[in-house]
Amino acid sequence: MKVLLIFVAVAASLPMAWISLSKIALVAGALWTRWISYNTQTRKNTHFSINNISLLNKVIYFSIAWILISTAWTPVDVDTAIYAFIKHAKILIIPLIVYISTSEKMGSKCLNYALYTQIGICIASWILAVKFSANQYLSGNFVSLNLSGQNFNIFSESQLDQSIMFVVSASIIWHIRNTIPMSKWIIYTSVFLFLTNVLFLANSRTGYVLAIASITLAIYYLPAFKFKWATLVMAPFLLISTLLLSSQQFSDRVNQVAHEVQSTEQPENLKTSSGWRLNAWQRSIEAFNDRPILGHGIGSWTYAAKKAEGDKGNDVFGKGNRSNPHQEYLLWAVEFGLVGILLKIIFIYSVFMSSKSNMPQYSNAINAVLLCIVMAGLFNSVIFDDLIGDFLLIFLALCISAGQEQKSFIHKITHEN
Numbered sequence: 001m002k003v004l005l006i007f008v009a010v011a012a013s014l015p016m017a018w019i020s021l022s023k024i025a026l027v028a029g030a031l032w033t034r035w036i037s038y039n040t041q042t043r044k045n046t047h048f049s050i051n052n053i054s055l056l057n058k059v060i061y062f063s064i065a066w067i068l069i070s071t072a073w074t075p076v077d078v079d080t081a082i083y084a085f086i087k088h089a090k091i092l093i094i095p096l097i098v099y100i101s102t103s104e105k106m107g108s109k110c111l112n113y114a115l116y117t118q119i120g121i122c123i124a125s126w127i128l129a130v131k132f133s134a135n136q137y138l139s140g141n142f143v144s145l146n147l148s149g150q151n152f153n154i155f156s157e158s159q160l161d162q163s164i165m166f167v168v169s170a171s172i173i174w175h176i177r178n179t180i181p182m183s184k185w186i187i188y189t190s191v192f193l194f195l196t197n198v199l200f201l202a203n204s205r206t207g208y209v210l211a212i213a214s215i216t217l218a219i220y221y222l223p224a225f226k227f228k229w230a231t232l233v234m235a236p237f238l239l240i241s242t243l244l245l246s247s248q249q250f251s252d253r254v255n256q257v258a259h260e261v262q263s264t265e266q267p268e269n270l271k272t273s274s275g276w277r278l279n280a281w282q283r284s285i286e287a288f289n290d291r292p293i294l295g296h297g298i299g300s301w302t303y304a305a306k307k308a309e310g311d312k313g314n315d316v317f318g319k320g321n322r323s324n325p326h327q328e329y330l331l332w333a334v335e336f337g338l339v340g341i342l343l344k345i346i347f348i349y350s351v352f353m354s355s356k357s358n359m360p361q362y363s364n365a366i367n368a369v370l371l372c373i374v375m376a377g378l379f380n381s382v383i384f385d386d387l388i389g390d391f392l393l394i395f396l397a398l399c400i401s402a403g404q405e406q407k408s409f410i411h412k413i414t415h416e417n
Helices: 002-011 016-040 055-072 078-104 107-138 159-175 184-201 205-220 228-246 248-262 267-271 273-290 301-309 313-317 328-355 360-376 388-416
Strands: none
Touching: 002 016, 002 078, 002 107, 002 388, 016 078, 016 388, 055 078, 055 328, 078 107, 078 388, 107 159, 107 184, 107 388, 159 184, 159 205, 159 360, 159 388, 184 205, 184 248, 205 228, 205 248, 205 360, 228 248, 248 273, 273 301, 273 313, 273 328, 301 313, 301 328, 328 360, 328 388, 360 388
């Protein structure tokens, strides 16, 4: 079982095929752990066990139930509904990982393995960047070197996914720096490499937003820092100003977004990232207004958006019914109505409340991952999407489990003394 947990932790950073295998293994491992615990009558009484009625577990199980209930009125075919259910149901990763890892007391170790894997991937990404720069230098183009448009991904299919992974990894390492078994220089160097990769090598607008927000949160949590609320305003302003002057990638993407938003009324702008999103969000609101309480049902976003778009639906959103609005909350609003929105809000709240029962450093790490999930969801269907959704849920579950494990260990030591 310990090998299985380590496999799940490491697979979160690998290609989608490995993640799929790890999820199958995770379900099998949870069933096996449960069967063993009943047969040996040594069931663990953990805070996040499968039978526990914690708020986080409640909202996850109720969300799955509501998703299944919505099949009663969804207009899409069975294949599309099953496809959407599998993607939505990945939130079960949290209780499954927490249950197994807490039972095996492997939360901290698995989280460490997951972070070691991310450090290795980050180093590999930097090696690609250095190799590209060296080739440019040898060919005489180093003076005009421009990394814009270059791809230094390792396993991720997009720069978006890798940039989110690097920001989350940097945040976790920073917040648990006093407990993770690494020397200080490795910790600080790793955080530096993660964030500079996102801000100076990547071409991801979501990555920039998350990096700025995560750095701001890290400053806010510094114990010796007095002006905490001022940090929430001043830190982003100073970071953005510095990046506009020092990062060509960042500056180019900001200008690109401004141009795309300004020209949003032009038909050809629907082919740009910002233009497509703005139109999809508008159609999502129209679709939500059509069925605000219950929603259109599981897997119905594309169907509802095309209906709102009219004759050009297939041209804008493609054939079939497997697109999404690149916005987590509008996706749930359209498919699951006000009930879905409420479930999303309670999910965020329950994760935040679960952090309060952990050690402070792990509590901060959980909140840092939650911040990335919440903010990335404003621009992408970040939990619904493959690979990055799995990554975020696995790392969130590992942080929760590791925090519970550390708290139990300290509680035991305190009572023994």
